[in-house]
Amino acid sequence: MRYFVAVAEELHFGRAAQRLGIAQPPLSRAIGRLERRLNAVLLERSSRAVTLTEAGAVLLREARAALEAVEAAERRTRRAALAPAGEAGVVLVTKAGASSELLAKLLDAHAAEPGAAGVDLLLCGMGEQGPMLRDGRADVALLHLPFDTTAGLDTEELCTEGQVAILPAGHPLAARPHLRTADVTGLPDLPMPRWPGPDGTYPAGPGPRARDHAQLLQLIALGRACWIAPESCRTQLREGLAAVPVPDAPTVTTVIAWPPHSRSRAVAGLVRTAIRVSS
Amino acid sequence: MRYFVAVAEELHFGRAAQRLGIAQPPLSRAIGRLERRLNAVLLERSSRAVTLTEAGAVLLREARAALEAVEAAERRTRRAALAPAGEAGVVLVTKAGASSELLAKLLDAHAAEPGAAGVDLLLCGMGEQGPMLRDGRADVALLHLPFDTTAGLDTEELCTEGQVAILPAGHPLAARPHLRTADVTGLPDLPMPRWPGPDGTYPAGPGPRARDHAQLLQLIALGRACWIAPESCRTQLREGLAAVPVPDAPTVTTVIAWPPHSRSRAVAGLVRTAIRVSS
DNA sequence: GGCGGCGATACCGCACGGGTATCGGCCCAG
DNA sequence: CTGGGCCGATACCCGTGCGGTATCGCCGCC
Numbered sequence: 369m370r371y372f373v374a375v376a377e378e379l380h381f382g383r384a385a386q387r388l389g390i391a392q393p394p395l396s397r398a399i400g401r402l403e404r405r406l407n408a409v410l411l412e413r414s415s416r417a418v419t420l421t422e423a424g425a426v427l428l429r430e431a432r433a434a435l436e437a438v439e440a441a442e443r444r445t446r447r448a449a450l451a452p453a454g455e456a457g458v459v460l461v462t463k464a465g466a467s468s469e470l471l472a473k474l475l476d477a478h479a480a481e482p483g484a485a486g487v488d489l490l491l492c493g494m495g496e497q498g499p500m501l502r503d504g505r506a507d508v509a510l511l512h513l514p515f516d517t518t519a520g521l522d523t524e525e526l527c528t529e530g531q532v533a534i535l536p537a538g539h540p541l542a543a544r545p546h547l548r549t550a551d552v553t554g555l556p557d558l559p560m561p562r563w564p565g566p567d568g569t570y571p572a573g574p575g576p577r578a579r580d581h582a583q584l585l586q587l588i589a590l591g592r593a594c595w596i597a598p599e600s601c602r603t604q605l606r607e608g609l610a611a612v613p614v615p616d617a618p619t620v621t622t623v624i625a626w627p628p629h630s631r632s633r634a635v636a637g638l639v640r641t642a643i644r645v646s647s
Numbered sequence: 648m649r650y651f652v653a654v655a656e657e658l659h660f661g662r663a664a665q666r667l668g669i670a671q672p673p674l675s676r677a678i679g680r681l682e683r684r685l686n687a688v689l690l691e692r693s694s695r696a697v698t699l700t701e702a703g704a705v706l707l708r709e710a711r712a713a714l715e716a717v718e719a720a721e722r723r724t725r726r727a728a729l730a731p732a733g734e735a736g737v738v739l740v741t742k743a744g745a746s747s748e749l750l751a752k753l754l755d756a757h758a759a760e761p762g763a764a765g766v767d768l769l770l771c772g773m774g775e776q777g778p779m780l781r782d783g784r785a786d787v788a789l790l791h792l793p794f795d796t797t798a799g800l801d802t803e804e805l806c807t808e809g810q811v812a813i814l815p816a817g818h819p820l821a822a823r824p825h826l827r828t829a830d831v832t833g834l835p836d837l838p839m840p841r842w843p844g845p846d847g848t849y850p851a852g853p854g855p856r857a858r859d860h861a862q863l864l865q866l867i868a869l870g871r872a873c874w875i876a877p878e879s880c881r882t883q884l885r886e887g888l889a890a891v892p893v894p895d896a897p898t899v900t901t902v903i904a905w906p907p908h909s910r911s912r913a914v915a916g917l918v919r920t921a922i923r924v925s926s
Numbered sequence: 927g928g929c930g931g932c933g934a935t936a937c938c939g940c941a942c943g944g945g946t947a948t949c950g951g952c953c954c955a956g
Numbered sequence: 957c958t959g960g961g962c963c964g965a966t967a968c969c970c971g972t973g974c975g976g977t978a979t980c981g982c983c984g985c986c
Contacts, residue, residue, distance in 0.1 A: 408728025430720030441709030449687030449702040520907030628799030
């Protein structure tokens with residue numbers, strides 16, 4: 369199955385074999401065997417190009433999920449085995465620089481809990497929490513709707529907040545009591561920065577490139593960009609930055625999420641604490 | 648991994664090997680290899696009994712999910728390959744005897760859709776829809792909250808209804824305009840029937856045993872039991888049965904659900920139709 | 927028409943998975 | 957206290973399957 373995913377992604381047996389660290393002929397045979405076992409034609413080989421069939425597209429989707437599941441099984445088991453005594457640590461993942469206030473309260477409250485498991489904090493880039501939960505690198509996550517997707521996860525809502533525009537302190541708009549989304553999205557002098565996608569490339573368009581929160585704030589302070597962010601980030605603003613409410617921007621809901629089948633005591637306890645501190 | 652799940656369930660290498668159709672020594676070695684690969688002790692063998700370690704319990708949970716995922720991948724691919732031309736059929740699963748009115752409307756409306764995929768209907772027992780979706784036997788399901796669990800599934804709400812008590816037509820309570828839950832749960836002459844659990848055994852207690860909807864209605868008509876069910880089942884009541892509203896029973900919400908990663912065009916179309924016919 | 931790229935096929939060797947026989951520890955019965 | 961039986965681990969053997977190299981066949985292109 370790993371083999372099939374590699375071929376389906378590369379659409380090229382030679383490159384896929386190289387990526388897998390094996391030679392091309394065994395790979396051809398492995399795919400052939402898989403096709404016979406499923407009696408399905410997965411790939412259309414026309415001696416010049418390889419294309420996915422309908423069944424192949426189905427298997428690609430399903431196989432990715434399946435591979436993630438076995439990776440998750442291995443990783444979680446390894447982590448559980450490392451735990452010296454009693455309860456194993458839980459890995460909590462969240463976007464770097466988001467919900468820091470809530471996070472601090474949660475960690476404090478959880479540490480004060482009597483029989484609480486240890487919590488390893490893991491910070492990641494935007495939108496990576498889902499995969500992290502699915503492949504076992506993390507056990508529980510803080511997500512922010514509507515930016516993150518909760519598909520396939522169990523969730524509990526924690527809190528909802530409005531958004532603010534982050535502007536250079538001296539900018540004319542920074543003096544306004546509030547702004548509309550349209551006021552800040554189309555500014556020629558302060559474009560919205562571009563973020564790298566999951567594949568590491570930047571979308572085309574104007575705007576400086578940033579790859580984390582710190583760079584973003586730096587760009588704004590330098591007067592090269594502006595941004596719209598949840599209110600709670602106000603506590604992290606440094607000098608030279610101003611925040612102005614944007615009432616018509618979508619509200620942001622912070623949720624705590626976990627893979628549905630991994631309802632361990634440790635995760636359940638952390639979720640309960642999160643609900644308590646946020647209500 | 649299949650091997651480990653078998654041993655973890657049997658807690659006995661010999662029986663597990665028998666179940667797997669292999670001899671016991673290869674099984675011992677396979678588990679040993681797995682433990683070395685994960686460097687984790689999964690099972691505590693005390694020469695008289697086998698018990699799961701903490702890490703073993705984690706792996707049991709995760710491995711079940713992973714095995715379901717690969718089964719799902721194989722099944723869905725096989726089904727996609729069988730499809731003669733164009734779009735493959737979608738398998739819709741629901742509890743036998745539930746939501747039949749909505750179901751009929753949905754199937755009719757979907758069939759009338761221009762480019763709609765074929766829909767195979769699959770009826771199952773209570774609470775089996777989740778596993779059916781997870782292991783690929785079905786693609787989309789109608790569930791009934793709060794009885795079914797939607798953990799790990801994407802859902803859309805379709806409709807909500809109250810519940811009614813189903814009683815023998817001649818029973819004194821059948822003449823009342825409405826009842827409270829307490830009125831029907833503790834009746835010595837009309838106990839609630841018992842359902843087999845997922846393992847096929849019946850819980851202890853009074854009440855006749857039933858294994859499907861038809862048997863249940865038969866038991867009620869015979870004056871041996873009563874039941875509380877969603878209102879929509881009124882249309883299916885045969886002679887000798889009476890339905891009385893139970894306003895204080897929890898309302899039942901019918902939802903359409905699908906595995907989050909299998910957002911194929913066919914499933915999406917069916918979901919859209921379902922939302923349309925139910926609103 | 928020849929060359930080059932790419933997937934399939936042929937053939938080979940090794941290593942891993944599975945089988946049988948046997949050992950070693952433990953509980954229990956006599 | 958000792959022997960037998962249960963059960964998992966170990967030893968050893970064999971066959972299949974997977975991976976490697978060499979080569980073929982097909983097609984597009986210069």
